[in-house]
Amino acid sequence: MKYPENMLEVCELLPDYMGFIFWEKSARYFDGIIPELPKSIKKVGVFVNASLEEILKKIEMHDLQAIQLHGTESVEFCENLKKNIPNLIDIIKVFSILDTFDFDLLKPYEKVCDYFLFDTKGKLPGGNGTSFDWKVLEKYPSTKPFFLSGGIGMDNIEAINEILKTNLPIYAIDVNSKFEIEPGLKNIQLCRDATHYVSTIKKIKMSYNVNEKGYYGEFGGAYIPEMLYPNVEELRQKYLEITAQPEFKAEFDQLLKDYVGRPSPLYFAKRLSEKYNTKVYLKREDLNHTGAHKINNTIGQILVAKKLGKKRIIAETGAGQHGVATATVCALMGLECIVYMGEIDIARQAPNVARMKMLGAEVRAALSGSRTLKDATNEAIRDWINNPVDTHYIIGSAIGPHPYPDMVTRFQSVISEEIKWQLKEKEGRENPDYVVACIGGGSNAAGTYYHFLHEPEVSIIAVEAAGKGVNSGHSAATSKLGKVGVIHGCKTLLMQTPDGQITEPYSISAGLDYPGVGPMHAHLALTGRAEFFSVTDDDAMKAGLELCKLEGIIPAIESSHALAVLNDKNFKPEDIVVISLSGRGDKDLNTYIDYFKL
Numbered sequence: 001m002k003y004p005e006n007m008l009e010v011c012e013l014l015p016d017y018m019g020f021i022f023w024e025k026s027a028r029y030f031d032g033i034i035p036e037l038p039k040s041i042k043k044v045g046v047f048v049n050a051s052l053e054e055i056l057k058k059i060e061m062h063d064l065q066a067i068q069l070h071g072t073e074s075v076e077f078c079e080n081l082k083k084n085i086p087n088l089i090d091i092i093k094v095f096s097i098l099d100t101f102d103f104d105l106l107k108p109y110e111k112v113c114d115y116f117l118f119d120t121k122g123k124l125p126g127g128n129g130t131s132f133d134w135k136v137l138e139k140y141p142s143t144k145p146f147f148l149s150g151g152i153g154m155d156n157i158e159a160i161n162e163i164l165k166t167n168l169p170i171y172a173i174d175v176n177s178k179f180e181i182e183p184g185l186k187n188i189q190l191c192r193d194a195t196h197y198v199s200t201i202k203k204i205k206m207s208y209n210v211n212e213k214g215y216y217g218e219f220g221g222a223y224i225p226e227m228l229y230p231n232v233e234e235l236r237q238k239y240l241e242i243t244a245q246p247e248f249k250a251e252f253d254q255l256l257k258d259y260v261g262r263p264s265p266l267y268f269a270k271r272l273s274e275k276y277n278t279k280v281y282l283k284r285e286d287l288n289h290t291g292a293h294k295i296n297n298t299i300g301q302i303l304v305a306k307k308l309g310k311k312r313i314i315a316e317t318g319a320g321q322h323g324v325a326t327a328t329v330c331a332l333m334g335l336e337c338i339v340y341m342g343e344i345d346i347a348r349q350a351p352n353v354a355r356m357k358m359l360g361a362e363v364r365a366a367l368s369g370s371r372t373l374k375d376a377t378n379e380a381i382r383d384w385i386n387n388p389v390d391t392h393y394i395i396g397s398a399i400g401p402h403p404y405p406d407m408v409t410r411f412q413s414v415i416s417e418e419i420k421w422q423l424k425e426k427e428g429r430e431n432p433d434y435v436v437a438c439i440g441g442g443s444n445a446a447g448t449y450y451h452f453l454h455e456p457e458v459s460i461i462a463v464e465a466a467g468k469g470v471n472s473g474h475s476a477a478t479s480k481l482g483k484v485g486v487i488h489g490c491k492t493l494l495m496q497t498p499d500g501q502i503t504e505p506y507s508i509s510a511g512l513d514y515p516g517v518g519p520m521h522a523h524l525a526l527t528g529r530a531e532f533f534s535v536t537d538d539d540a541m542k543a544g545l546e547l548c549k550l551e552g553i554i555p556a557i558e559s560s561h562a563l564a565v566l567n568d569k570n571f572k573p574e575d576i577v578v579i580s581l582s583g584r585g586d587k588d589l590n591t592y593i594d595y596f597k598l
């Protein structure tokens, strides 16, 4: 901005930041006095290769709250600047993009600035009025929030709506030359239109993705013993960089295709649809190799482990499903595999123990405490602390300390990615009216929801296990019974006694028998983005048997919980309801036999 009167007009629209260019060669060069602005608007000084003294002088003179560096300022310069200004002043480093960009350049800047700003490379720094291909940003390997800039105008504002639906950590939209009458003079009517548009999409954009610190709203984070910090930190620093590499993506995709058997079909369940008078599609994760969605995550994580140079894999397992999925990928990659399992669970889950052994894994019994999942987790963590250099710990759901929930979610997000194009083929539209999934820790659900989180017309339904009834004392209905607490290294909703002891959960299905939910789901519950249902053992078993009779598919009992929603909610005949069939029922045959006295 250049003209005080114009500044005050723009202020009425309450932007978050207002910028002043202190580079003499710019047509927008400002050397006047900034009038008093509302306190909520941060004043940004824009500099191009200015000296530290010059910047400090302008901060003092104009009471600037942010510094935008538009030149070729080095990492050392930013670091020195940071040391010399109050912490509250934001440092925004600009990078100009043409058609490609080497994102490796950003890494050293992450620690020395608060935000990045991406604009279009032109002859002079800034204000060219042309936009770069935002697709370049698909490879953004960071969670550092950034300003999106470069040729944004009312003619391409729809594209902003689209890019805001992605998981990119877009912090702000920089509107400049296309909203001007002349350099430095804003067209108020255009600014008003843009403000209206952006504030509408801002409401939708309420983020359901993880932020830079590892939080979904108030949930998430990394609550870990100090001795574990180096291991988790190594992963946090590298996971996005590794998974954004084209070779990584190519190998992951190829294994999902040839080894897992993806894409899994999106099956229109005709007879089920007729019975409930709505359109039901089943996402057939039950057809994956090893019989459930868990393999998507273990393949992703073992590839990350390899890139980190790890030689040894550990995991914990309750019912044994995650142990089997981990043992499978270790055999595939020829890595040593140790699975911790409670002594009681080893006795209860003999077939899965046998599978793990056949696949070459060592199953180690956890002998302490209640000798179940919680104790196996403690043993696995102890192992990791003792073997930080050569070992990767594969967590089996969208839980654990940051970055695990986000990493697992991204690997599972292939589920919703496929749903989009499969539904487009079958129904001519990408978005269903509902997506439904069961939640234990929340990995199949997170993957099923992921690409729909920011599509407001898609309703999200989460189904947890009510066991013998929500208030029976035998359930796993965390969204109804849980309080904020820490489990597995993250802050989330957790079933606990008034003095904070974790309550023993119960469900007929082993995979839903977990006392918490992943932090993303706690956030979806709290914000109301997802509607939570609690389904009893009896209702789930009935729904499972119904799918056998109507469609010839024997579902996992976990997935049967999701199916039971068809009884609990009235869908309209024209609604498209996509249900995640997370796994097949083979593993549950004994439970079905006992329950139905077959």
Ligand SMILES: *Cc1c(COP(=O)(O)O)cnc(C)c1O
Pocket (backbone or CB within 6 Å): 292, 293, 294, 321, 396, 397, 398, 438, 439, 440, 441, 442, 443, 444, 445, 511, 512, 556, 558, 559, 582, 583, 584
């Ligand atoms: C493990 C499992 C689940 C529950 O785990 P999430 O992480 O909540 O998806 C659900 N369905 C099946 C078939 C499973 O094996």
